[in-house]
Amino acid sequence: MxxxxxxxxxxxxxxxxxxxxxxxxxxxxxxxxxxxxxxxxxxxxxxxxxxxxxxxxxxxxxxxxxxxxxxxxxxxxxxxxxxxxxxxxxxxxxxxxxxxxxxxxxxxxxxxxxxxxxxxxxxxxxxxxxxxxxxxxxxxxxxxxxxxxxxxxxxxxxxxxxxxxxxxxxxxxxxxxxxxxxxxxxxxxxxxxxxxxxxxxxxxxxxxxxxxxxxxxxxxxxxxxxxxxxxxxxxxxxxxxxxxxxxxxxxxxxxxxxxxxxxxxxxxxxxKKFSACGQAARPIEAMLALAKEHDIRPEQVERIECGINPSVMNILVHSNPRTGLEGKFSAEFCLAIALLGRKVVLDDFTDARVNEPAVQSLMRKVRKYADPEVPHHGGKGPTVTVITADGRKLCRRIDMEEDQPWPAPTERERxxxxxxxxxxxxxxxxxxxxxxxxxxxxxxxxxxxxxxxxxx
Incomplete structure (x- = not known):
């Protein structure tokens, strides 16, 4: 002491x-x-x-x-x-x-x-x-x-x-x-x-x-x-x-x-830009960027992978959410709605949205895994990878400076x-x-x- x-x-x-x-x-x-x-x-x-x-x-x-x-x-x-x-x-x-x-x-x-x-x-x-x-x-x-x-x-x-x-x-x-x-x-x-x-x-x-x-x-x-x-x-x-x-x-x-x-x-x-756990922010940003850059449609997706910090596996805990509250702590849900809607808004986090057939179907294609190279906050971002039915492998991550969790919103966005x-x-x-x-x-x-x- x-x-x-x-x-x-x-x-x-x-x-x-x-x-x-x-x-x-x-x-x-x-x-x-x-x-x-x-x-x-x-x-x-x-x-x-x-x-x-x-x-x-x-x-x-x-x-x-x-x-x-x-x-x-x-x-x-x-x-x-x-x-x-x-x-x-x-x-x-x-x-x-x-x-x-x-x-x-x-x-x-x-x-x-x-x-x-x-x-x-x-x-x-x-x-x-x-x-x-x-x-x-x-x-x-x-x-x-x-x-x-x-x-x-x-x-x-x-x-x-x-x-x-x-x-x-x-x-x-x-x-x-x-x-x-x-x-x-x-x-x-x-x-x-x-x-x-x-x-x-x-x-x-x-x-x-x-x-x-x-x-x-x-x-x-x-x-x-x-x-x-x-x-x-x-x-x-x-x-x-x-x-x-x-x-x-x-x-x-x-x-x-x-x-x-x-x-x-x-x-x-x-x-926050999104009404979800902060640990989902950079994966959401990465998926939105992929969807925009490659014009990915849900029916083209074979599977989605997301590598996150090992301790975050115990934060984004709901792999099969059934409520809007559980969806806030689900990488699977957040990535699915980001791809389906090309945006993530407050009204996405409802029980009805979570249980939509299209959302449930896409969530089943998402797999999160522990990546020890991803820090808990800041630095290297979680890698989101979309594998399409025609064999393409599209990857994106959002990197930040140390102690910077996700891109800050602009004053207009705030x-x-x-x-x-x-x-x-x-x-x-x-x-x-x-x-x-x-x-x-x-x-x-x-x-x-x-x-x-x-x-x-």
Whole structure:
């Protein structure tokens, strides 16, 4: 254990407390605003899904004190319950952004946390950006301490484990807690961290995001009220890192190193183009390119092969999906719809689409296999090979720089995605108002103005 390991929780809490909007680099501010806009859009789309309707009805029945808005429906409830519903809806379609180098979806819990407590307190746009940014910074610092992916490979969902610490940090920032209170909030959050990958492809995966946001809000609110917890929860012998990462699989010196160069990872943040697991993005891009370049028709296909990172075999787990949710974690389905439609859109991921005879027939021709030369993220891309009935062998892969998960969408594509998602709930005026307010969020005096625009 490094000499300064015992100071890890205090160092993390201090970085969160001392962080100012003025300290944020321009690219970090831009990235946060882009993520917030994307989160608003996918929340609107998620709110009309069966998951969104169910979690909204559940929270409404709880009857919490009306202080924070449930997106998509506009009613208000307690901050923890609003965060629960909004987090689940943002992640409902698996269309929200991610930091793929660490395999987690940060907006799905940071935005609900910041909005729930921010609406209650009437914080400014700058405060909202700052809380979001330093919540993310906290998560990255903890991730950097891990020296392996053992936690993920064992089945932990990092959005719900490390994410709970990050949500607590963001909540602490909104509530303007001091260093000791923030350490306590992290301690409370650590005892609520949970979520297993066995539930990928079900409604419970998005529930992880809602629970993460709710638990972060709860941790910050309890810490503000004098609740107690271990103030050294990261470095303790029975603490977070020992429990989740395991002996010999973390080095807290790397946490300190990460905090010494804040926001170094911003270029790796990705907004999704497709409503599927991020690990399917480059295979989809490769198939779309092949279909366009060679004008491949489904009836010409003898078989399709896709070589992916060995650990991703346990992420894209549904080889024979029967629901739209399972389809999001199916290389077979994603490649089939990419070839059939020459595009992949939000409405492809439905139970009806998965069970179409043409889709089922083409899926049976797809074989994924483990390719140890393909890294988990960045670098060499998965190779998609189409073998045609006349003997042609057509190959394509999408390579990226290290730590770059898939091609970034253009600004036009990002805004188009936001509009397409938001129109499922909001009228055009509210869509435009929310767009302009988010693009100028640092000038907003009260975040409630943005909440009002997306609640109409």
């Amino acid at each position: 490094p000499q300064n390991a015992v100071e890890a929780t205090e160092a993390l809490a201090s970085a969160v407390v001392k962080g100012r909007f003025e300290d944020l680099p321009a690219d970090a501010v831009a990235a946060v605003k882009a993520s917030i806009l994307d989160g608003i859009g996918v929340a609107m789309a998620g709110s009309v899904e069966p998951l969104g309707k169910t979690i909204t009805a559940y929270v409404r029945d709880l009857g919490g004190h009306p202080q924070a808005t449930v997106l998509g429906s506009g009613f208000r409830t307690s901050p923890p319950d609003a965060a629960l519903a909004n987090g689940a809806m943002i992640h409902a379609l698996d269309y929200d952004d991610s930091l793929q180098i660490f395999s987690f979806h940060f907006t799905s819990f940071l935005l609900p946390t910041v909005l729930a407590l921010g609406e209650q307190r009437g914080i400014s746009g700058q405060q909202a950006i700052t809380a979001f940014a330093y919540g993310l910074e906290a998560a990255v610092a903890v991730f950097r301490a891990a020296t392996s992916r053992l936690d993920y490979d064992r089945g932990w969902h990092r959005t719900a484990t490390v994410g709970t610490l990050a949500a607590a940090a963001a909540g602490a920032k909104v509530l303007e807690l001091d260093v000791q209170q923030t350490r306590i909030a992290l301690g409370i959050a650590a005892s609520q961290a949970a979520g297993i990958r066995q539930n990928f492809g079900t409604m419970t995966k998005p529930l992880h995001s809602g629970l993460t946001a709710r638990n972060g809000v709860t941790a910050a609110m309890l810490a503000q009220r004098g609740w107690t917890a271990d103030p050294g929860v990261l470095e303790g012998p029975l603490g977070f890192c020992k429990v989740f990462f395991g002996d010999g699989n973390y080095d807290l010196a790397d946490l300190h190193a990460s905090l010494s160069r804040p926001f170094h990872y911003v270029s790796s943040i990705r907004i 805004i188009g995605k936001y509009r397409d998602c938001a129109k499922r709930v909001l009228n055009e005026r509210n869509i435009q108002d929310a767009l302009e307010l988010t693009q100028n969020l640092e000038k907003l005096q009260d975040v409630r103005q943005l909440v009002a625009a997306i609640s109409a």
